[in-house]
Amino acid sequence: MSELGMFFGLLGAATAVLLAGAGSALGVGIAGRAAAGVVTEDPSKFAQVLLLQLLPGTQGIYGLLVGFITLSKIGLLGGGDVSISLSTGLMIFAACLPIAVVGLISGKSQGQCSAASIGIVAKRPESFGQAMLFPAMVETYAILALLISILAVSNIPV
């Protein structure tokens, strides 16, 4: 039975990294296309649009974070001999879901938002500070999900 528990724990870590990473990849990709368009017109805006492109990249990192905490929790990292019961494994899996799902969706939305903000910078470079704020609004929800995932994973008794 303990192997199944381990499997679900691992599934949780994998889901967090997988979905949140995919969300970031989508988001950074969407923003990157817009950024490339701006740079063809005005190479001097490279640094500004690159920063905006990077903003949706954090979801992937949050996913990695939860994945890492989960891996060390279930003893795959650090070599601790931990046995995970099926119910614990399922709990860990559930704890990983917030950042996985919200990471995927918010990563993509934040990418779209970043692309729009890159449009602002293309026309009004002086509004860079404001442009950066719109994607940051989307990220709030990824942060909230991250928080719950971290709290849940680290508080599940093993």
Next chain:
Amino acid sequence: MAVVEMQKIGICALKENRKAILEKLQKLGIMQMEEDSIDDDELMKMDTAESRITWDKHAELCDQAASILDKYLPEDKGLLGSLEGKERLSEGSLREIIEKRHPCNKIARRILRYEKAVSECNANILKDENLIESLVPWMALDIPLSFEGTGKTSAFIGTMPGALTEEMIAERLREKAPELSALELKVLYTSSDSVNVFVLCMKEDAEAVETALRSLGFARPPQLALGRPEKVAEDAKKDIEKQKTEIGCLVDKIKENAGSRRDFHILGDYYRTRAEKYRLLGMIPQSKNVFFLTGWVPKAAAEPLKELMEKDYGAVFSLEEKAEDETEPTVLKNNPFSAVYEPIVSSYGLPQHGKVDPTTIMSFFYMFFFGMMLSDAGYGLVMVIGTALVLKKYPGMGQGIKKMLSMFFWCGISTTFWGFMYGGFFGDVIDVVAKTFFGYTGATPILKPIWFNPLDAPMQLLIYCMLFGLIHLFFGLGIKGYQYLKEGDAAGFVSDILAWYALLIGLILILLPTDLFGNIAQMTFVFPPAVNMLARILAAAGCAVILLMSGRANKNWGLRIALGAYDIYGITSWLSDVLSYSRLLALGLATGVIAQVINTMAAMVAEGTGFLGPILFILIFLVGSVLNLAINLLGAYVHTNRLQYVEFFGKFYDAGGEPFVPFETKTKYVEMK
């Protein structure tokens, strides 16, 4: 910590002093000019558009020449060379350069001419290359493409669709025109979908052959060149060589003028300054003998300016009243520590006059929160040392970048502080190195956190984050209260500020001793009954005042109560604002945990690789740390801004001030003393 008080002034002076006064004002750069509408027949404005455009064109010329020089002879400034800032130029050496501006302009024009010739050569090369490419299928032809036949024969040179062989073409021709006798047919080139052919026939057969060929889709080539393909291609190649040498000569000639680059920069700036002066000159009303200037100066600068104008130029200087519909421009003045945060405030929007400048209070919170989010002593030290070195090495850098670097310097100090509080130094690199390379088996962590490690007690830290957030928000509300008091709005102060403080503090005091809070925070509060009672009274009183007073602008009591009730609903926005500070915890954890991931990976790779181990470790550690620092620096910057803009400013701040744009020397490369 304030918005600088501004004074509207008017200057009236004789036209003979116009040049001197304008140049003086431009040099001082303390006055923002206002465009006055003229309502007097005596006054008129000069049309200076033409002179301004001339100066602008000159500036453009110099800039172009300089950028051409940059293209062929890039200035080696190093990675951070752009931070060196503008060269400071004394009046004497400036005049020297201005004096030789005519030869300089000539050189600039010459450079532009050379550059134009270079691009013509490049165009020729492109043309030649295209020609060579289009001739490739005809290379097997050893007669000119325009060859039409001899006295007794007719030749057809052209292309046919389909990848056909000689036999296939001959067979098809025989089908189409069986009466043909002698026919010479040669396929010169076969591509995937067409062939280039040469067909020779007797002159009397020419018509039949042509008809047959045409029915097979034969087409003569476009007129490429008259000569033999091989020869034409060779000529084109020679021409390319020639053009390349020509370009080399031209570039050398351009490079000869490298010494003028500095002159171009300085003259460009000089011309820009002149253009700016003419732009102003076109704005000011003038009569036959006098001219008028109106505009804004900082109040403190008004008196000295008055003295200067009256004494040196015999001008009439008047302090003017601000008109009803005018807004004075905003300049911020803060202590040196807080001043570096001014760009953060101005990118949200400058404060209006008569309102509070939030920069000073914000600067402390900014530094505090930034440090909490990045929270790693190693990264903090990298920031502090890096920015300090750059700031020291390039004292002449632009104001904007200087402020930004100083801001990161202070935020780096805060980051270091929080790093030690949380026990993070490049994550857990000390422990990992000690275990991996020195066989350390003792207790970890070696670097003990001063406060506690957030990973051990995330809930506890979350509560602290919300507490810090609450303090931040209460400060915001307090500033709004201060503004109410300054405006003498006591009712507003009581019902919009005090009532909220009472309600919120009451609610928090009610919440703290509950089991719900105790379970979440793992902290128990036991208050004496008096405090519990007080909490209930505070909350109820606050609630009642908000309910009754929020809509006080309305006469209709029904509407007033409804508005009050809606305002109480605003408690949810307080809840979400406070929760928003949980990002302090989340981002702080992110930096630390990712740093640990990097260290663990580096240690896993390094283990058991012998002497290569440390090298691999350092390599992975460096690359990973740089990436982690970069992404988290960005995150901390963005989210600290957000906490200030959305949560803090949302409580009290309306931007809407107009930036102060003084009439000054606008230069790109040099600063004129």
